[in-house]
Amino acid sequence: MTSIFSQIWAVVAMNIRSLPRRLWMSLAAVFAVTVVVAVLLSFLSMARGFSQTLEGAGSESTAIITRSGSRSELNSSMSNETVKILSTAPGIARDANDNPIYSAELYVIVDGIKRTSKTEANIPMRGISPVGFDLRENVEIIEGRLFTTGRNEIIVGAGVLREFEGFEIGKELRFGNTEWTVVGVFSTGGSAFESELWTDARTVQTQFRRGSSYQTMRVLLETPGDVSGMVELVENDPRLNLDVETEAAFFAEQGEALSYIVIVGWVISFLMALGALAGALNTMYTSVSSRAAEIATLRALGFSNTSAFVGTLVESVLLSLIGGAIGAFLSYIFMDGISTSTLGASFTQVVFTFSLTSDLFINGVWLALIIGVVGGFFPAWQAARLPVMVAFRQGN
């Protein structure tokens, strides 16, 4: 029994030593798996990064109120009246002076020039009330200072600074009819808000001629996750036509629409994997037929057909795993941590970071392994069934 391992090992070693004879074909098989794994991991890391961004954005202790059915902040609108009524709803946390803690916000779209493509893209500019800053978790000014109420000052999300040109502190920008000054940079730990510009809500109302209307309202909840008080109020007041959700639920919903990235990624990778599989099969059948005399000779010498089988399978799995490792490595080098932006649900740019986590890597390794095993199995079977008589028929 000990000899079965030395047999298999000897056959595997011989196969590997004979690889240079089939160099180009083997490299092609490796390359095919590389591409498949790289594509899969790119999609998965993109989806992961996107959902991390959206998940990170939502908090359980904040509720977001939008006009019923608007689905996104941009399509929502609400009057100052509505904001006033809602601020009296039960369940809203109150400050030391017993005033409800909420931020009525509005949202305009401005243009910025992307660093990579030098093209214009939309950036949401959000007007918040001073407490709005505290209504977001993990938010902090990482450079400069907060905007001052009533002045044309903005703070920029770290994602915007990364992706767009001309948002450094001190820069003057022209949006609408007015000049704005960048006074600070804020970070939210990678969530969607990082792709926004923030300023004072009143200033936005004035400069963009929005009267006294807002689009959304954020409130701090007395009990995290509990929006029942506000929901009840909205249901009992026919003037109010609003959706009340925790922020976490709101963003999760937005993220769901993008789960198609994962599905598309798997479908494309699967189709490409079929191609790689065909390549692996072809390579391995060629390998077996080019080694036929050697396999048969070893069998004549007393090597078991198991060793011929395993030797071939190992060659295939090895080529595939090398391909998979290169694919994973390349996607790690080129994908992980790169920021990009995509059109978010509200037609604005959501800046997010590709995130290639180890559980995603495992998907790539599995895919490579499956290609290697399936692509090697049938040729290996043929190798094991090769008649030993072949050894007598031809020379090397």
Added chain:
Amino acid sequence: MNDEILYDLKSISKSFVKGKEQVTVFDGLNMSIKQGDFLAIMGPSGSGKTTLLNMLGGVDQPTGGEVWFDGNRVDTLSENGLAQWRANNIGFIFQFYNLMPMLNAARNIELPLLLTNLSKAQRKKSVATALELVELSDRAKHMPNELSGGQQQRVAIARAIISDPKLLLCDEPTGDLDRHTADEILQMLQLLNEKFGKTIVMVTHDPRAAEFAKRTLHLDKGEFVEKDLAA
């Protein structure tokens, strides 16, 4: 030399099915080989020499009959059982040497020992002895394509005897060599037979090669014929 029978083929039949056609090569062939024999098998092309050798080597199975080797029946063994049996009892020498092109001479010779439990040191020692026997000690590290045909066949002989099998089976061992080199190989086989007591069965077309054997059997249409007496 004792008269013990090493190999006994009892009423062997062998036919190949090719599509709808059935080719019968042997039909009731009997043959016994004594321990220590050096047997040459000659015969016209298609007479069944290689087929017989394959069956002797457990590489091909007879369609009917019984094969007894050293007192054990071998035609009923499983495929891996046969492989194991071959590893223990049979050394093959092929017309085209069948060396592994990516292994050097010493590693080629070592191959059958990988099927044993010998340690690395023991294997190395055996390989050195075998290389000495075939007078190729100075070529141990050479790759097959750096060796002449005769040298390659000597490596193959060393590989065939390394695990000390009882029986050597040679299919046209000199078919690819010139006269002089062929004689060297044949002398080596003779030495293995006479000095080391190996039983040898050699298929050949060459009457001069057959002269090195102790006896020659002529195969014609799947039967042994008494050619010696007729000649």
